[in-house]
Amino acid sequence: MHTKLKILSLATALLVVSEVAQAADAKKGGELYAQRCAMCHGDKGAGDGALAATMPEGQKPRNLAAGGYKYATDDAKFKELLQKGGAGVGLSVLMPAQSDLKDADLESIIAFVKTLK
Numbered sequence: 001m002h003t004k005l006k007i008l009s010l011a012t013a014l015l016v017v018s019e020v021a022q023a024a025d026a027k028k029g030g031e032l033y034a035q036r037c038a039m040c041h042g043d044k045g046a047g048d049g050a051l052a053a054t055m056p057e058g059q060k061p062r063n064l065a066a067g068g069y070k071y072a073t074d075d076a077k078f079k080e081l082l083q084k085g086g087a088g089v090g091l092s093v094l095m096p097a098q099s100d101l102k103d104a105d106l107e108s109i110i111a112f113v114k115t116l117k
């Protein structure tokens with residue numbers, strides 16, 4: 001009985017910890033998004049950042065809230081896009097690489113972008 005209770009509370013603690021970690025990731029991702037993506041993709045991901053107007057038709061920043069990606073159709077490909085930039089995966093050179101960021105930061109950005117949908 002005692003052991004069962006201990007296991008149960010341990011499981012609950014782990015669940016709480018992993019939920020907190022996930023929330024923190026998206027929060028960190030949101031800060032990185034504001035610094036590195038919003039000027040093109042817009043604060044809410046609508047593809048209407050300040051720089052979007054300067055870009056030619058057909059090479060506008062994607063609407064991240066609508067989705068419908070050409071390349072980044074899953075998390076692995078999204079990460080690859082961020083590592084290599086648009087030019088590295090056959091998309092526009094106007095989509096810059098984030099090659100200075102660690103994997104964990106890229107994953108945080110991806111987690112945040114999902115919250116825009």
Ligand code: HEC
Nearest residue numbers: 036037040059060061062069070071072091092094095096
């Ligand atoms: C300088 C402007 C600019 C910045 C900054 C920028 N992007 Fe983009 N992004 C673009 C453009 C332009 C495209 C469209 C590329 C195309 O259609 O060929 C794009 C496309 C995308 C796509 C769609 C890819 C696909 O497969 O269709 C995603 C996802 C994306 N960007 C995420 C991000 C994230 C996350 C950041 C910040 C880390 C970011 N972008 C920063 C301009 C930018």
